[in-house]
Amino acid sequence: MNEDLLDIICCPLDKSELELDVRDRDDGEIVSGTLTCTECGEAYPIEDGIPNLLPPDMREETTA
Amino acid sequence: MGVLEHKGRARLFYKYLSQVYDRINPFIWNEEMRDEAIGWLELDGDERVLDVGCGTGFATEGLLQHVETVYGLDQSPHQLEKAYAKFGRSGPVRFTRGDAERLPYRDDAFDVVWSSGSIEYWPNPVDALEECRRVVKPGGKVLIVGPDYPTNTVFQKLADAIMLFYDEEEADRMFREAGFEEFEHHIQQARPGSPRAITTVADVPEE
Numbered sequence: 355m356n357e358d359l360l361d362i363i364c365c366p367l368d369k370s371e372l373e374l375d376v377r378d379r380d381d382g383e384i385v386s387g388t389l390t391c392t393e394c395g396e397a398y399p400i401e402d403g404i405p406n407l408l409p410p411d412m413r414e415e416t417t418a
Numbered sequence: 419m420g421v422l423e424h425k426g427r428a429r430l431f432y433k434y435l436s437q438v439y440d441r442i443n444p445f446i447w448n449e450e451m452r453d454e455a456i457g458w459l460e461l462d463g464d465e466r467v468l469d470v471g472c473g474t475g476f477a478t479e480g481l482l483q484h485v486e487t488v489y490g491l492d493q494s495p496h497q498l499e500k501a502y503a504k505f506g507r508s509g510p511v512r513f514t515r516g517d518a519e520r521l522p523y524r525d526d527a528f529d530v531v532w533s534s535g536s537i538e539y540w541p542n543p544v545d546a547l548e549e550c551r552r553v554v555k556p557g558g559k560v561l562i563v564g565p566d567y568p569t570n571t572v573f574q575k576l577a578d579a580i581m582l583f584y585d586e587e588e589a590d591r592m593f594r595e596a597g598f599e600e601f602e603h604h605i606q607q608a609r610p611g612s613p614r615a616i617t618t619v620a621d622v623p624e625e
Contacts, residue, residue: 359512362466362489362527366520383508403507406515407522408493 355384355405365391365398366409372398446613447535447563451606452480455534458604458619459559461485465529470518470550471536475501475511481532482510489528491516518546526555534563538583547596556624560598564589566605566614589618599623 360374370393377400378385389398389405399406406413456477461467461484469478472490474497481488482505489512492498498513505511516522518533518540531550540546550560567585584592586603593601601620607613 356508356512359514362524363514363522364524366516366522369524404498404513404515405522408515409517409520412493412517 355387355400355403357382357384359405363389363405363407365394365396366407367391367396368393370394446565446608447476447606447615448608449480451608451615452477452534454606455561455563455604455617456480456484456532458617459484459530459532459561461530466527467530467532468523468528468553470521470531470533470546471539472501472511472513473497473535475504477532477534478511479504486510487512489514489523491518491521493517519549521549521553523553525552527553529555529558531558531560533561537562537564544592544595547592547598551597551620551622554622556622558622560620560622561617562620563606563615563617566616568613584616586616589616593618593620597623 360372363372364370365372368391370391372389373392374387374389376384376387378387383403384400385403387400389400389407390396396410463485465485466489467481467485468489468491469481470491472478472492473494475490478488478490478501487510490501491514493515495515498515501511501513507513514522518536519542531554533550537543537546547562554560565583567583567588589603598620600623601618604617606615606617
């Protein structure tokens with residue numbers, strides 16, 4: 355994930371800003387970490403460089 | 419008699435069904451149609467464009483011929499794998515997994531939202547259209563490609579049973595309900611007899 359994505363993404367539930375916590379970085383790109391909503395506290399994972407901003411109720415059923 | 423008891427009809431049904439389910443089947447939606455639709459956006463090259471339901475990246479690829487970076491959203495990791503293979507995870511496409519009806523982007527974040535072959539899977543299309551309007555700046559554009567409602571009654575029964583199809587009248591209703599005032603529909607078809615796409619280009623109104 356490119357860090358400039360932070361300027362436009364938000365929590366899918368309440369549209370509030372997300373706080374980035376980087377676990378692993380590679381050549382400037384964020385490979386893994388967490389995005390946490392500053393309002394509701396919901397945490398969204400960054401997996402293999404891709405932020406997973408699916409609402410929590412959809413995270414289980416994404417096999418399509 | 420059930421509609422599927424007639425073998426000839428059943429064969430047609432499933433042929434049609436498999437075509438509809440393959441989002442990039444060239445008989446339904448090909449590069450020519452895609453590029454024609456992209457042309458309606460009149461891109462200058464500096465727009466920030468979001469592809470909702472980007473899937474394997476067929477439309478994303480076309481959009482990248484006009485802008486440097488495309489933001490791609492999809493809920494399916496399997497569809498996205500093919501897009502990663504095409505563009506890389508950190509190339510010209512900024513990927514995000516997310517839901518069309520609850521977009522994880524801020525108000526007015528984009529100049530254009532594009533979505534092709536995705537609306538038919540949205541349980542509440544008006545909600546998703548409202549979200550598209552929300553994330554695009556006033557004066558920007560939302561372009562949605564969906565399957566046109568079939569004219570053949572047998573296909574209509576199938577259409578009603580499995581997924582969303584809509585005609586221009588229904589498209590008018592959905593876009594108005596989602597808060598759009600100015601929009602136009604284009605019917606696109608790969609060749610006579612093949613399923614038609616209904617492509618709507620909508621202007622995002624001032625608040």
